[in-house]
Amino acid sequence: MPLTLHNTLIKRKQPFTPIAPGRVTMYCCGVTVYDDCHLGHARSYLGWDVLRRYLRWRGYGVHYVQNFTDIDDKILNRAKAEGTTMVAVSERYIQRYFEDMHHLNVMDADEYPRVTEHIGAIHELIGQLAAKGYAYAAGGDVYYQVEQFANYGQLSGRSLATMQAGASGRDLAATAKANPADFALWKAAKPDEPAWDSPWGPGRPGWHIECSAMIRARLGATIDIHGGGGDLVFPHHENEIAQSQAANGKPLANYWLHNGMVTVNGEKMSKSLGNFTTIRDLLDGAWVGYPQPVDPMAVRLFVLQGHYRKPLDFTQDAIAASINSWQTLKAGLLFGDRHGVALAWPAANIQSPLQAPGPDDPWVERFQAAMDDDLNTPGALAVLFELAKGLQREGNRLVHEGKPQSSPDRLLEQWQTLMHLAQVLGFEVPDDSDTDAVSGDLDDAAIAGLIQQRQIARQQRDFATADEIRDQLAAVGIAVVDQPDGAVRWHRQ
RNA sequence: GGCGACAUAGCCAAGUGGUAAGGCAGAGGUCUGCAAAACCUCCAUUCGGCGGUUCGAAUCCGCCUGUCGCCUCCA
Structure with a gap:
């Protein structure tokens, strides 16, 4: 019987067949490192850890990549609030991520690419999208034009038409986007924030482009498995697909896996x-x-x-x-x-x-x-x-x-x-x-002696003394077991 | 409003057409001077509700009710 996995792309289970026999490439969206991980993160990474362990047990060689998003508004806000730098904040929470995951016995990924290490790859990808007519610059920002991508909405099961109908509450006038569903590939630099030079002016990457760039850089155009939390299906993974497939002309991932949310009081x-x-x-x-x-x-x-x-x-x-x-x-x-x-x-x-x-x-x-x-x-x-x-x-x-x-x-x-x-x-x-038994200073001979004393007390029906000895032994972690035939066994708890 | 999930005992949870896995908690019993521990046994005629298909449904179909997720940053 083959391994079957639920593929969000087709919304049902499907036998798993990797691109290369016996080898699996796998990418899962990692954390934005601006705070400690909570149980929702634990659930997600524990799940991918089990998938990976199971694939290995099934005989596959697994190449697993998980990113750290180390540039983001929340990291910057945290740095500002603490009077420190973005790098200091992200380094700290990367360390703490590893501590937490190691406690849970989550195996380390094979690679942990960071956004700040892939600015060049991101520029290259945006450049290709612009050249192919999928991206446009506006006021120092660069946006992805979703209408250009025929299959936009396929993963999350929505269409541009219905999305626009539902997007009534937002302030659309304040953006330079041609279409409200367009999303930023590159954001123009703001004062006092880290920025990188680019063909479109100084700025930093948008939220979704990092994963597309890092997957291509580390694993290639098409990978076997892409995982992430169910809350990332839209817009994050939808946009990853739009970016990568528009640029590469190939599917980004054959199997999309998503974990359910951790809830509190529902x-x-x-x-x-x-x-x-x-x-x-x-x-x-x-x-x-x-x-x-x-x-x-x-x-x-x-x-x-x-x-x-x-x-x-x-x-x-x-x-x-x-x-x-x-x-x-x-x-x-x-x-x-x-x-x-x-x-x-x-x-x-x-x-x-x-x-x-x-x-x-x-x-x-x-x-x-x-x-x-x-x-x-x-x-x-x-x-x-x-x-x-x-x-x-x-x-x-x-x-x-x-x-x-x-x-x-x-x-x-x-x-x-x-x-x-x-x-x-x-x-x-x-x-x-x-091995942390608390049997104190008592060695086996001393224990045997006390048990002998208790037996004598019991035979004399002096149960007060017998119970006192039992309590004394219990206090140092020795359990006394009276047996039907009158014999007594003991063991360390 | 649009899209999508889920609903199984006190709690967690598997099972996707053949008559309800597993865990936790609980109950009774055995043993014992009494305990403790241990061992044994028990613990959903029923799977949110109502219809339908079928020899047969928790499992398929329809409707209803309830809960949740996404549509905005998010594992």
């Missing part, structure tokens, strides 16, 4: 509505809805438990549920580290679990069927949870009863499968997360 999370929660606030415990640090993997789970094209409502309950769910998945992922030795697994398997299961493994088949269907991560996660739950249960049996039900070999197989598939979705447990 409303889109956005800067302008002020209802956003930044990634770092959530991770740092600074979100009022859940005033404790949230494990980044729980955030990843929160995002991937919903399908990428549907709206994702951000609520306290949903985050809390994801935090709990992550505990289950985590227990499954840690199974080998916790119990591999007790099960006498070969040390090499415990240390390098990522050996690929066979393609006919039923777990893998189910996982792949879900993911092949337009990246159905909720369906794929069901497979991971069944594996994780089973392992968690067997781990508990081992701790509480001394042995599991399944054979060590079978458990090893399941653990390897879980580790393998989890990594395709980007779920990982940091190495040090299971």
